[in-house]
Amino acid sequence: MRIHPALAFSLPLALVAMPAGAAIDNVFSTSFEPAWISGYHVGYQRDLYPLDEIDFASLTHLIVGRVTPNADGTLTKTFDIDAVQGPAWAQQATAAAHAASVKAILMIGGAGEHAGWVGAASPANRATFVANLLATMDGLGFDGLDLDWEPIDPSDEPDFIALAQALRQARPNMLLSVPVNWVSSNLAATPDPFYGDIAPLFDQINIMSYAMADGWGGWLSWHTAALTGSAGNTPSSIDTSVEFYLRSGVPRTRLGLGIPFFGSCWQGVTGPRQSGGFVVAGDGTITYRHIVLDYYDPGRHNWDAEALVPWLGAANAFGPAQCTFLSYDDEQSIAAKGAFARRLGLGGTIIWTIGEGHIPELPAGQRDPLLKAVRVGF
Numbered sequence: 001m002r003i004h005p006a007l008a009f010s011l012p013l014a015l016v017a018m019p020a021g022a023a024i025d026n027v028f029s030t031s032f033e034p035a036w037i038s039g040y041h042v043g044y045q046r047d048l049y050p051l052d053e054i055d056f057a058s059l060t061h062l063i064v065g066r067v068t069p070n071a072d073g074t075l076t077k078t079f080d081i082d083a084v085q086g087p088a089w090a091q092q093a094t095a096a097a098h099a100a101s102v103k104a105i106l107m108i109g110g111a112g113e114h115a116g117w118v119g120a121a122s123p124a125n126r127a128t129f130v131a132n133l134l135a136t137m138d139g140l141g142f143d144g145l146d147l148d149w150e151p152i153d154p155s156d157e158p159d160f161i162a163l164a165q166a167l168r169q170a171r172p173n174m175l176l177s178v179p180v181n182w183v184s185s186n187l188a189a190t191p192d193p194f195y196g197d198i199a200p201l202f203d204q205i206n207i208m209s210y211a212m213a214d215g216w217g218g219w220l221s222w223h224t225a226a227l228t229g230s231a232g233n234t235p236s237s238i239d240t241s242v243e244f245y246l247r248s249g250v251p252r253t254r255l256g257l258g259i260p261f262f263g264s265c266w267q268g269v270t271g272p273r274q275s276g277g278f279v280v281a282g283d284g285t286i287t288y289r290h291i292v293l294d295y296y297d298p299g300r301h302n303w304d305a306e307a308l309v310p311w312l313g314a315a316n317a318f319g320p321a322q323c324t325f326l327s328y329d330d331e332q333s334i335a336a337k338g339a340f341a342r343r344l345g346l347g348g349t350i351i352w353t354i355g356e357g358h359i360p361e362l363p364a365g366q367r368d369p370l371l372k373a374v375r376v377g378f
Contacts, residue, residue: 033253034060035060035341035342035346035347035348035349035378036060036061036204036256036347036348036349037058037059037060037061037348037349037351037374037375037378038059038060038061038062038063038105038177038204038206038256038348038349038350038351039059039061039062039063039350039351039353039354039371040063040065040107040350040351040352040353040354041054041062041063041064041065041093041353041354041355042064042065042066042079042080042107042353042355043065043066043078043079043080043081043086043089043090044080044081045284045353045355045356046081046089046355048287048289048355048356048358049354049355049358051092051093051096052096053358053360053367054096054354055368055371055372056096056097056100056102057100057375058368058371058372058374058375059097059100059102059354059371060102060103060348061102061103061104061105061175061177061204062093062094062097062102062103062104062105063105063106063107063146063177063350064079064090064093064094064104064105064106064107064142065079065080065107065110065146065148066079066080066107066108066109066110066148067079067106067107067108067136068108068109068110068113068116069108069109069113069116069117069119069120069121069129070116070119070120071115071116071118071119071120071125072119072120072125072128073119073120073125073126073127073128073129073132074120074128074132075132075133075136077136087140090106090140091140091141094140094141094142095141098141103143103144103175104141104142104143105142105143105144105145105146105175105177106136106137106140106142106144106145106146107146107148108133108145108146108147108148109147109148109149109150110148110150111150112150113148113149113150114149114150114151117149117156118156118159121149121156121159121160121162121163122159123159123162126159126162126163126166127166129163130163130166130167130170133145133167134167134170134171137174143174143175144174144175144176144177144203145167145174145175145176145177146177146178146179147160147163147164147176147177147178148178148179149178150179150181151181152180154194157194160198161197161198161201164176164178164198164201164202165201168201175203175204176201176202176203176204177202177203177204177205177206178198178202178204178205178206179206179207179208179258179350180195180205180206180207180208180245181207181208182207182208182209182210182212182236182238182241182258183240183241183244183245184235184236185230185231185235185236185237185240186232186235187244188240188241188243188244191244191247191248191249192244192248193248193249194248195245195248195249195250196248196249196250197249199249199250199251199254202254203254204254204256204347204348204350205245205250205254205255205256206255206256206257206258206348206349206350207238207241207242207245207255207256207257207258208258208350208352209225209238209241209257209258209259210224210225210258210259210260210262210283210352211224211225211260211264211282211283212224212225212226212236212237213226213234213236213264213279213327214264214278214279215266215268215276215277215278215279218233219233219234219235220233220234220272220273220274220275221266221269221271221272221273221274221275221277221325222234222236222272222273222307222327223264223272223304223307223309223311223327224260224262224263224264224282224327224328224329225238225258225259225260225309225327225329225333226238226304226307226308226309227239227307227308227309227333227336227337227340228306228307228308229304229306229307229308234272234273237307238257238337238340239340241257242255242257242344242346252344252345252346252347253345253346253347254347255346255347256341256346256347256348256349256350257337257340257341257346257349257350258349258350258351258352259329259334259337259349259350259351259352259370259374260283260328260329260351260352260356261287261288261329261351261352261353261354261355261356261357261370261371262282262283262284262285262286262287262288262328262352262353262356263282263286263288263291263295263326263327263328263329264279264281264282264286264326264327264328265279265280265281265282265285265286265319265321265322265323265325265326266278266279266280266323266324266325266326266327267280267317267322267323267324267325268324269324269325270313270314270315270324270325271302271311271313271325272304272307272311272325272327274325277324277325280321280322280323281321281323283352283356284356285321286321286323286326286328287355287356287357288328288329288356288357288359288370289356289357289358289359289360289361290319290320291312291326291328292359293359293361294319294320295312295318295319295323295326296312297312297318299314300312300313300314300318300326303332308333308336308337309327309328309329309333310328310329310330310332310333311325311326311327311328312325312326312328313325313326329370330370330373331369331370331373334370334373334374334377335373335376335377337349337377338373338374338376338377338378339377341377341378342378348378349374349378351370351371351374354368354371357369357370357371358371
């Protein structure tokens with residue numbers, strides 16, 4: 001494994017890369033700690049899942065979003081609500097999690113915040129940034145930070161490592177997690193040692209293995225979160241991304257996969273592996289709640305035995321978004337993903353987002369079917 005220069009004196013000698021041919025072999029998960037189930041809950045969806053209704057028994061970590069970095073090292077702390085109600089809601093979320101013996105992690109960044117990350121983590125602003133992160137974490141009662149730097153470009157890697165090192169050195173026992181991108185199976189054969197290099201600094205490295213298909217050039221229609229079955233013109237699946245990160249040197253027990261509580265609505269195709277389609281709605285619109293209430297019909301339901309996920313399809317458009325093909329996860333596909341993770345001895349899973357899976361119209365005790373499936377599966 002190539003050692004990143006910034007980590008040359010901090011990488012434990014016991015951490016070595018897995019042989020290339022052994023990256024995806026099976027292990028006995030009973031050898032490891034119980035899996036984590038880290039559920040994202042974001043301010044703009046707070047009304048979808050009130051704090052007093054969250055099924056904390058199905059979670060080990062609540063990741064609360066979000067605080068965003070500014071280029072000068074300061075933070076915007078509205079939680080996509082406002083500067084007063086946002087932090088108040090976040091503090092209530094941490095209190096609710098702790099009351100249920102669940103760890104609370106503060107999400108930093110997210111999509112569209114790359115420029116803020118680059119400036120804040122630069123040598124000129126890093127010390128200020130670290131101080132602000134720790135002060136916010138402490139002030140709101142969090143146990144750790146989720147560094148959602150999207151994307152981490154090669155030029156960003158030294159500053160990302162330096163930031164993570166500074167946080168770890170300041171608080172050796174804090175929780176640190178980082179979400180990473182899924183990897184096209186057409187590119188997954190070549191590992192990237194950067195991820196093995198950063199692994200000692202993080203408790204969780206979680207693959208954002210959802211929204212993994214669209215009408216991109218050369219692609220056929222495909223599932224949002226296929227477990228297996230990737231091919232040259234449908235080059236995404238969880239198993240190939242997991243193999244990439246294992247080959248890159250991430251220990252199994254620090255690697256998690258992602259599960260979406262939302263679906264992808266396609267038009268122009270009526271199922272997977274067809275040409276000419278494109279996604280018209282997804283995260284935030286095609287929630288699992290909406291799928292159950294507005295889209296699902298037994299006559300449209302199919303199971304892809306190769307990808308190990310369900311899908312809905314019909315010649316006539318259906319539902320408010322007028323889908324003809326809808327890809328999503330259900331209890332059966334989550335069970336398959338849990339079995340896969342246990343078989344490989346992976347660390348756990350992230351959920352984006354727990355609010356999108358809550359169905360208040362159902363009877364009490366039945367309103368979180370996907371979250372309960374994750375608890376059973378993992």
